[in-house]
Amino acid sequence: MKDKKLILIITIVLLFVPIFSGCLDSFLDFPTTYESHPTKISYTIRYGYTVTCTGTGKYEITYDCDIPEVLRGAQSYHPLYNQSFEAITLLNNSFLRWNISGDDETTYELGITASVVAESFLESDLSGSDALAVQEIKSFYPTISKKYLQTQSNGSALLIDPTNSNIKLIAQNVFDMAETNNSFLLAKELFIWLKENTRYQIHNHQGSVQPAAVTLQKKTGDCDDLSFLYISLCRAVGIPARFIRGYLLSEDNAGDVSATPHAWSEVFVGGLMGNNGWIPVECACDCDDTNVNVNQNFGVENAFHLRLFVDDGSNESMNTSLSGISYVTYGQKRTIELQSFTEVEDYEEIESKKLVVTKDNQRSYQ
Numbered sequence: 001m002k003d004k005k006l007i008l009i010i011t012i013v014l015l016f017v018p019i020f021s022g023c024l025d026s027f028l029d030f031p032t033t034y035e036s037h038p039t040k041i042s043y044t045i046r047y048g049y050t051v052t053c054t055g056t057g058k059y060e061i062t063y064d065c066d067i068p069e070v071l072r073g074a075q076s077y078h079p080l081y082n083q084s085f086e087a088i089t090l091l092n093n094s095f096l097r098w099n100i101s102g103d104d105e106t107t108y109e110l111g112i113t114a115s116v117v118a119e120s121f122l123e124s125d126l127s128g129s130d131a132l133a134v135q136e137i138k139s140f141y142p143t144i145s146k147k148y149l150q151t152q153s154n155g156s157a158l159l160i161d162p163t164n165s166n167i168k169l170i171a172q173n174v175f176d177m178a179e180t181n182n183s184f185l186l187a188k189e190l191f192i193w194l195k196e197n198t199r200y201q202i203h204n205h206q207g208s209v210q211p212a213a214v215t216l217q218k219k220t221g222d223c224d225d226l227s228f229l230y231i232s233l234c235r236a237v238g239i240p241a242r243f244i245r246g247y248l249l250s251e252d253n254a255g256d257v258s259a260t261p262h263a264w265s266e267v268f269v270g271g272l273m274g275n276n277g278w279i280p281v282e283c284a285c286d287c288d289d290t291n292v293n294v295n296q297n298f299g300v301e302n303a304f305h306l307r308l309f310v311d312d313g314s315n316e317s318m319n320t321s322l323s324g325i326s327y328v329t330y331g332q333k334r335t336i337e338l339q340s341f342t343e344v345e346d347y348e349e350i351e352s353k354k355l356v357v358t359k360d361n362q363r364s365y366q
Helices: 002-028 134-140 142-147 165-178 183-197 212-218 223-236 290-297 315-322
Strands: 037-055 058-066 073-079 085-090 093-102 106-119 158-160 241-251 257-268 278-281 305-310 326-330 334-353 355-357 363-365
Touching: 037 058, 037 241, 037 257, 058 106, 058 334, 093 106, 106 305, 106 334, 134 142, 134 183, 158 212, 158 223, 165 183, 165 212, 165 223, 183 223, 183 257, 183 278, 183 290, 212 223, 223 241, 223 257, 241 334, 257 305, 257 334, 290 355, 326 334
Parallel strands: none
Antiparallel strands: 037 106, 037 334, 058 093, 058 326, 073 106, 085 093, 241 257, 241 305, 257 278, 355 363
C-alpha cells in the first residue's frame, strides 16, 4: 500500500515538473529592476579657498583650481576672483591659475562657481561583446597601454603598483579563473574580487592615501585607496586603468545637498564601448551583494559625480591631483590663513528613472 502511494506521489510530481520548470524559466526572464533614483540633476557648486592675509610683509600665493567637467551633461563656470589668473592646460586637464603678489592685509576668495547639468552615464552591455581582448589593446592602442600600465608614485610611495608580487598573483589568478581574454569581462571579474575581498573604510587618522600594496594587506581603504588597488590589479594583467578625482554629491535626511572630495577609476576596454573606450568604475561602493555592486557601479558614473581631474598616467599627474594651494611669506610678521570651502546650491532633480538589467546582461534606465 505504501509503495502504491509513493508511486502515485512521484507520478503527480513528474506530471507537474514541466509546468514548474516553465514557470521558473518565465520567472528568470524577468529583468532586475532597482528603485527609481535621480538620473539627471542640476545644481550650482562653489569651491576653492578663502585666503586671509594679516600682518605686514610681502606674500606670494599660487593656486591651480580644477575646472569641472561631467561625463554626460553640460557645465559653465566663472572665477570667484577676477584678477591675477589665467586659464591653463596641465597634464591634459584644465585649470584656472592664480599668481598673486601683495603686501596688504586682505582676504581673497579664490576658486570657481559652476552651473552644472549632469546625467548618469551607463555602459548598457554587461556582456562586453564590443570590448577588445587584452592583447588587442596592446596592439591597437600602444600609446594608451604605455601610459596606463606602469607604476605611479607621489614621490614617497608607489600608490599604483602593478609590479607588486601579491597584486600580480591575485590578478593572474582572477585572469585564470575567468577563462577569458575579453578586457571588459576580465575587468568586471577583478572588480568582483575587489568588492568581495576589501571593505570601504575612511582612515581619518592618516595624513595621506595608502599605497595599493598596503590596502591589499589591510583589506580596507577609502575611495583613493580602493581605486589605486583596483587600478593596480587591472594594470597587472594588461588592462589600462586610471584614476579620476572630483566631487561626489550626497543628500542628507533634511534634504540638504553637499559635495565631498572623491576618487574613482576608469578602465580602457576598446574604442567601441564607454567614453571613447573608457569605462567608469566606482570602487568605493559599500554593498554586500555582488550583483548589485556590478549592476550599479561597474560601467556606471551616476549624475552625482563631478569630474575635476583625469589621470594621465604619470607621477606628475599623481602629485598634481594631490596638491592644493601654496604660498610664500616674507617677514615674520606676515600671516596667511587658508580655509577650503565647497558649497552646493539650487539643487534640482530633473529626471528620475529605474535601472533595469535584463537576463541577457543589457542595462538601461527606464
